[in-house]
Amino acid sequence: MTTRTIKVDILARVEGEGALTLVLDGERVIDARLELFEPPRLFEAMMRGRACTEAPDITARICGICPVAYEMSACHAVEDALGVQVGGELRELRRLLYCGEWIESHVLHMVMLHAPDFLGFPDAMTLAKHQPERVRGSLRIKKAGNALVATLGGREIHPVNVKVGGFYRVPRRAELAALLPDLRAALAEAEETLGWLATFEFPAFERDYELVSLRHPTEYPMNEGRLVSTKGLDIDIHEFGAHLQEHQVPHSTALQARIVGRGSYQSGPLARFVQNADRLSPRASAAAVRVGLEPTCRNPYRMLLARGVETIYALDEAIRIIEAYAPPAEPAVPLVMRAGTGQAVTEAPRGILYHRYVLDDAGIVQDAQIAPPTSQNQRGIEEDLLAMGPMLASMSLEQATRRAEHAVRNYDPCISCSTHFLTLRFEQQGSP
Amino acid sequence: MARPKLAVWKFASCDGCQLSLLDCEDELLAVAEAIDIAYFPEATSHVDPGPYQLSLVEGSITTPHDATRIRDIRERSAALVTIGACATAGGIQALRNFRDHAAMMAVVYARPDYIATLATSTAIAQHVKVDFELRGCPIDKRQLLEVVSAYLHGRRPNVQSHSTCVECKMRGTVCVMVAKGQPCLGPVTHAGCGALCPSYARGCYGCFGPSDAPRTEPLADRLIALGSTRGEVERLFSTFNVAAPAFREGAARAGGGGHDD
Numbered sequence: 001m002t003t004r005t006i007k008v009d010i011l012a013r014v015e016g017e018g019a020l021t022l023v024l025d026g027e028r029v030i031d032a033r034l035e036l037f038e039p040p041r042l043f044e045a046m047m048r049g050r051a052c053t054e055a056p057d058i059t060a061r062i063c064g065i066c067p068v069a070y071e072m073s074a075c076h077a078v079e080d081a082l083g084v085q086v087g088g089e090l091r092e093l094r095r096l097l098y099c100g101e102w103i104e105s106h107v108l109h110m111v112m113l114h115a116p117d118f119l120g121f122p123d124a125m126t127l128a129k130h131q132p133e134r135v136r137g138s139l140r141i142k143k144a145g146n147a148l149v150a151t152l153g154g155r156e157i158h159p160v161n162v163k164v165g166g167f168y169r170v171p172r173r174a175e176l177a178a179l180l181p182d183l184r185a186a187l188a189e190a191e192e193t194l195g196w197l198a199t200f201e202f203p204a205f206e207r208d209y210e211l212v213s214l215r216h217p218t219e220y221p222m223n224e225g226r227l228v229s230t231k232g233l234d235i236d237i238h239e240f241g242a243h244l245q246e247h248q249v250p251h252s253t254a255l256q257a258r259i260v261g262r263g264s265y266q267s268g269p270l271a272r273f274v275q276n277a278d279r280l281s282p283r284a285s286a287a288a289v290r291v292g293l294e295p296t297c298r299n300p301y302r303m304l305l306a307r308g309v310e311t312i313y314a315l316d317e318a319i320r321i322i323e324a325y326a327p328p329a330e331p332a333v334p335l336v337m338r339a340g341t342g343q344a345v346t347e348a349p350r351g352i353l354y355h356r357y358v359l360d361d362a363g364i365v366q367d368a369q370i371a372p373p374t375s376q377n378q379r380g381i382e383e384d385l386l387a388m389g390p391m392l393a394s395m396s397l398e399q400a401t402r403r404a405e406h407a408v409r410n411y412d413p414c415i416s417c418s419t420h421f422l423t424l425r426f427e428q429q430g431s432p
Numbered sequence: 433m434a435r436p437k438l439a440v441w442k443f444a445s446c447d448g449c450q451l452s453l454l455d456c457e458d459e460l461l462a463v464a465e466a467i468d469i470a471y472f473p474e475a476t477s478h479v480d481p482g483p484y485q486l487s488l489v490e491g492s493i494t495t496p497h498d499a500t501r502i503r504d505i506r507e508r509s510a511a512l513v514t515i516g517a518c519a520t521a522g523g524i525q526a527l528r529n530f531r532d533h534a535a536m537m538a539v540v541y542a543r544p545d546y547i548a549t550l551a552t553s554t555a556i557a558q559h560v561k562v563d564f565e566l567r568g569c570p571i572d573k574r575q576l577l578e579v580v581s582a583y584l585h586g587r588r589p590n591v592q593s594h595s596t597c598v599e600c601k602m603r604g605t606v607c608v609m610v611a612k613g614q615p616c617l618g619p620v621t622h623a624g625c626g627a628l629c630p631s632y633a634r635g636c637y638g639c640f641g642p643s644d645a646p647r648t649e650p651l652a653d654r655l656i657a658l659g660s661t662r663g664e665v666e667r668l669f670s671t672f673n674v675a676a677p678a679f680r681e682g683a684a685r686a687g688g689g690g691h692d693d
Contacts, residue, residue, distance in 0.1 A: 012477040015447050039444045039494045039549060041525040045539040051667060057637065061524050061672065064448020064570060104455075112454060112475065123476030125464040135461070143457040154628045156455055157448040157570040158639070161632045169633040331633070 003030070006392075006401045011408060013113040013123070015065050016415025022385055022404050027393040032385035034378055034408060036415045047368035052078045052359050053164050053335070059355070059370065060158045063414055065108070068101035068149065069348030070355075071162040072223055073370075077355040078164045081342025082335055082363070089328040090166040091223075092321050096176075097152050097162070098222045098346075099318040103145025103186070104156065105349035106269075106307045106314070109412040110197060111138035114304055117406040118200040134196060137189045141311065144179070144186035148318060151175055166332030176322045183322070187315040191287055194308035198291035203403070206298040207387055209380065210259060211271035212244075214347055220279040220313055221272060223346050228275055233259060237345045240354055244376070257376040264379040267351030268411060269306035270297065281320075284313035300384055300410040307412075337363035348373050350412050374413045381411055436485040436584050439471035441505055443491025443498050444525055444553060448570040449516035450474055450490050456573050463577075467584060482508040486583045489562075492518040492525060492553045499550070499559060506560040511583050514556045515576065517569035517672040521641050524569075526553040526675035555675070564589060567622045569639035569672035575624055592623050595643040596636050600627035608635050615655045615668055620646035620678065641673035648682030655686070662686045 006022040017038050023031040043062055050058060055074035060067035072094060079086060086094070111134070112124040121127045128135035146156040152171060153159020161167050214221035215228040227243075228234045235243055243260050259265050273280075277288065277295045288294075293305045339361040345354050351373030358367040384407050392400040440450050454460065454475060470480035487509035493499050506512055514520045522529065528536055533551040556562055566579055566589075575591055582589040596618040600607070608614040608630045616635030618627065622643040629636045642648070648669065655665045665686035669679045 010473050012473045013475065015451075015474065017442060017473070039498065041444055041494070041523075041553075042528060042536050042539075045536040046524065046527050048539065051664070054667065054671075058524060058671065061446050061448075061569065064446040064451045067446075067448070108454065116477075122478040123469075125461065125469065125476070126478075128461055128464070132461075139457040139460065146455060146457070154632050155570075155625070157451060160629050160634065160637075163634075168629075 004397060004400075006397065006404055008401060008405055011405060013116065013409060014413050014415060015063070016413075018413070018415045020404060020408060022392075024389060024392060024400070027389045029386045029389040029392070032382045034382055034385075034413075036374075036378070038415055044368045044370060047357070047365045050365050052081065052337075052357060052363045052365055055355075055357065055365065055368075056162050056164065057158075062370070062372070064157050065105055065414060066101060066348045066350065066353075067158045068097055068153070068162075069346060069353050071159065072098060072346045073344050073348075073353045073355040075162065075164050076223060076344030076346060077342045077357050078359075079342065080344055081340040081357055081359050082164075082338060083340070084165060084333055084335060086166055086333050089170070089326060090331075090333070092325070093152065093167060093170065095222055096318055096321045097149060097159070099314040099321070100145045100148030100152065102314040102349050103311055103318070104142050104149065105145075105412075106311045107138050107142040107145065109349075110304060110307050110311070111135065111142075111193070113412070114409050115197070115200075117402070117409055118304075134193070138193055140182075141186040141189050141193065141315075144182045144315070147179055147182060151179060163332055165335050166330075168331060170327050170331045172327060173325060176325055180319065180322060183315055183319050187283075187312065187319065190308070190312045190315055194287055194291055194305065194312065197304055197308050200304070202299060202301045203391065204299075205301060205384075205388065205391060207300070207384060209298055210262060210265040211274050212259075212265045212267045212352065213271040213275050214345060214352065215275055216279070218279070220276050220281075220317070221347050227345060227352070229259070229265060230271075230274060231262065237354075238343055240343060240345060241356075244371075257371070257379060264383055266377055266380045266411075267373055268303065268377065269310050269349075270300065270303040271351065272347060273297075273306040273309060280309070280313050281316040283316050284309050287312045300407065303410050335363075337361065350374060350414050351377055372414065374411070374415065377411050377413070381408055381413070384410075435466065435468040437468045437470035437480060437482065438580070439482065439484040439487045439505075439509065440469075440474070441471075441487060441489045441491075442474070443489065443502070443519065443556075444494040445491030445516065445518040445523065447474065447490070449519075449568075450488070452515075452571055452573040452576050456577060459577060463580070467580075484509050485511065486580065487512045488580075489514050489519050489556050490516055492522045492555060493550070493559055494525060494553045495549050497548070502556060502559050511563045512556075512560065513564045513566060513579055513583065514562050515566045516571050517567065517639060517641060518553075519556045520565040520567055521673040522553040522555050522675035524672050524674065527670065528553060529675055530670075530680075553675070566591070567640040568624055572624050572626070593644045594623050595619055595646070596621040596623055596625065596627050596640065599623045599625075600630050603627050603631065605630045608633065609658070613658050615658065615660050615664070617651070617668065620648050620651055620682070637668065637671060638679065639672050641676045642678035646678040648678050649685045652682045652685040
């Protein structure tokens with residue numbers, strides 16, 4: 001028997017460090033491993049003994065690309081424990097901040113990390129030599145997203161203005177209104193960019209995924225909603241642990257998430273779009289129609305287009321929020337410490353991010369649990385690779401390697417986030 | 433003339449400091465013209481084995497393998513600059529240095545013996561010679577551009593080491609500690625962020641680490657006098673630069689009798 005091994009020692013153009021190994025026997029993939037080998041930083045242990053009000057600042061440091069997602073899930077989970085409701089304009093401002101992160105993270109991935117795969121370039125800088133206006137245009141969209149995060153949060157990476165209960169200082173109308181011209185220009189540019197992305201060649205590949213996302217009664221989901229799937233899951237997020245669990249697999253150092261009684265699942269832009277296309281703004285809906293992206297889509301390569309549609313949505317939504325904005329009287333809801341357990345799921349750019357905290361009566365964290373999107377998506381990524389045998393068999397080793405790497409990047413994996421938790425679940429399986 | 437080669441390396445970190453380079457939306461393409469981005473896996477599949485004129489190093493040393501890897505990188509780099517609090521002070525993950533590491537591992541791992549990590553998270557300068565340390569959690573991207581530009585032109589970076597307090601005064605922000613009694617590490621924290629937190633009505637939380645000649649112990653006393661608990665002050669000094677000696681002293685002064693609230 002002749003086998004071929006595809007091995008990528010350091011996956012490029014992903015956030016954090018991982019490796020990929022694939023063993024092919026003819027058309028059959030007999031082993032697929034996405035190894036995430038960043039050293040553990042022990043965040044869940046570090047959170048013990050910290051004040052619950054420190055959770056947003058500390059957990060933001062898990063990820064430099066999606067710190068807002070960590071701040072949001074941390075705030076909502078702690079507020080759940082303290083019995084605090086954050087509504088009105090403060091809730092809108094949180095949504096606005098999340099829009100900024102979706103925009104900058106999505107554009108970073110689409111144009112700088114993923115488009116080079118479709119076009120056969122090593123990076124966006126080389127792409128820029130061939131299509132300078134495309135790259136410059138997308139950098140302008142990214143900048144508009146980052147400007148939103150920086151204005152509202154203080155800076156692009158690890159924003160300082162988020163606190164449990166709301167914000168330290170809410171922006172004046174004029175501060176946000178000043179962002180509108182660039183956001184409007186970025187919206188038009190994002191529509192053009194999506195049109196360009198849609199001209200790429202998408203490999204013919206589909207799988208029968210269980211797609212999981214939040215679902216809100218009226219909004220495209222970001223901070224709140226029930227957790228639903230394409231195979232009938234429909235739960236309150238407080239039931240997360242009873243339905244979404246992690247299991248050890250022999251070939252991996254990482255435990256992988258499964259839905260109890262079924263199997264792997266995927267979250268992220270495609271899952272959100274498929275289950276919430278009816279909640280998009282008219283302009284984002286129209287963009288999806290123009291590029292032929294439909295809720296029946298199960299091709300992971302076309303997740304790129306879902307990201308593009310969500311970028312348009314996030315720009316549209318940011319403009320709506322700013323136009324309607326009136327500063328609230330108080331920047332935050334007051335907090336009263338009490339013992340309890342709180343949980344939350346929010347939609348990070350890459351998928352669902354779960355936080356759970358147990359607090360004592362002074363609000364000191366006794367126990368913390370965090371499930372980042374990439375650890376939840378990892379098993380499904382490997383299953384994609386396992387199912388790609390027929391497509392890879394006819395390719396040269398070099399082509400097959402590039403195609404496999406490309407498949408991993410479909411999910412915009414965030415390895416700095418996931419590793420610290422992945423290894424930990426694996427080890428827990430071995431507990432006596 | 434060949435363009436100078438730049439490499440970007442990652443150790444235990446969140447990726448945010450190297451992301452700062454990709455967040456230079458207005459300058460990125462010009463930077464890529466002027467220098468050869470020879471190794472930067474987050475941004476490119478292209479790999480050049482070096483040697484490199486400038487290596488930017490993000491993250492702290494937390495594994496035996498990384499302790500070896502940094503020495504190899506040093507040998508291949510004419511200049512080595514650390515970027516951010518992890519590389520410069522050990523980062524938030526250096527909390528393990530002052531707690532029972534085995535107990536922390538037991539919180540996370542059922543079989544800690546499977547995991548090859550060190551009991552400490554240490555700064556790059558504790559392992560190899562570092563030519564310049566850029567502060568911040570995360571770093572400021574304007575300072576990053578200044579440092580890259582300085583090293584590629586063979587001059588010292590123009591980066592001030594006075595306190596955040598000075599930046600705050602220059603900016604004209606009302607002092608949050610004097611006016612509102614809020615705990616603030618501005619008097620002992622290294623400049624570079626532009627005194628961001630006070631401009632958002634919160635006290636500085638020290639993410640740039642200690643400034644030149646920081647007097648953390650008197651500040652700890654003052655914060656307690658203003659009404660913070662000992663535990664609050666100890667935690668305030670024990671975040672992203674917890675292993676920086678001056679911040680350790682501030683934390684120890686507040687923590688005093690081993691009190692833990």
